[in-house]
Amino acid sequence: MNLTLHGYWRSGAAWRVRIALGLKGLDYTAVPHDLRIGAQASPAYLALAPQGLVPALEADGAVLTQSLAIMEWLEPLLPTDALARAHVRAMAGAIACDIHPLNNLRVLQSLRHDLGADKAQIAAWEARWITTGFAALEASVARHGGRFAFGDTPTLADCCLIPQIGSARRFGVDLAAFPRLVAVDAHCATLNPFRAAAPAAQSDAD
Numbered sequence: 284m285n286l287t288l289h290g291y292w293r294s295g296a297a298w299r300v301r302i303a304l305g306l307k308g309l310d311y312t313a314v315p316h317d318l319r320i321g322a323q324a325s326p327a328y329l330a331l332a333p334q335g336l337v338p339a340l341e342a343d344g345a346v347l348t349q350s351l352a353i354m355e356w357l358e359p360l361l362p363t364d365a366l367a368r369a370h371v372r373a374m375a376g377a378i379a380c381d382i383h384p385l386n387n388l389r390v391l392q393s394l395r396h397d398l399g400a401d402k403a404q405i406a407a408w409e410a411r412w413i414t415t416g417f418a419a420l421e422a423s424v425a426r427h428g429g430r431f432a433f434g435d436t437p438t439l440a441d442c443c444l445i446p447q448i449g450s451a452r453r454f455g456v457d458l459a460a461f462p463r464l465v466a467v468d469a470h471c472a473t474l475n476p477f478r479a480a481a482p483a484a485q486s487d488a489d
């Protein structure tokens with residue numbers, strides 16, 4: 284199967300899918316879209332992905348969007364037990380649905396342009412939603428985690444957590460209160476699929 288991943292090196296949502304592709308051992312062609320210059324809003328990209336967000340995955344003529352849907356389609360990185368699956372999906376959702384959207388580029392741009400927020404206010408906004416979400420995730424990992432966010436096998440939860448920690452660091456958020464999350468991140472950083480998916484390893488990184 285031919286897979287083409289439309290992404291951007293710094294996109295947390297594309298980073299999730301890169302990790303999942305790596306964990307599944309799938310090769311793909313990466314097509315970067317520079318979000319800083321609004322490439323995600325070009326007519327050509329909108330024709331492919333009408334939401335104008337990365338990632339999008341082309342798979343033998345089909346176009347998939349939304350990182351969680353893409354990762355589930357790839358073959359879910361989920362436990363077989365139904366209760367365990369629900370816990371993993373809850374962790375992934377806490378990040379992908381409740382933390383990340385509030386700190387997305389278009390939301391930050393709107394805070395700046397529509398509401399006149401300055402740099403310090405935007406940094407406080409970013410930190411607020413990350414720390415609120417991470418406090419709950421730290422408790423979930425204390426309950427369910429092992430070497431990974433859930434147990435000792437990588438799941439969707441790790442695919443979402445590692446990029447969110449990356450963006451927390453980029454935003455300068457203090458992670459001292461989240462030792463379990465930091466430990467999972469440190470363990471993942473030793474593994475090739477996670478290393479290959481990191482922003483700095485992408486061809487469009489600057």
Ligand SMILES: N[C@@H](CCC(=O)N[C@@H](CS)C(=O)NCC(=O)O)C(=O)O
Binds near residue numbers: 348379388389
């Ligand atoms: N829920 C979507 C979120 C996708 C998303 O927000 N992507 C960001 C990059 S991480 C984006 O394309 N932002 C462009 C913009 O805000 O204009 C997913 O999980 O795929």
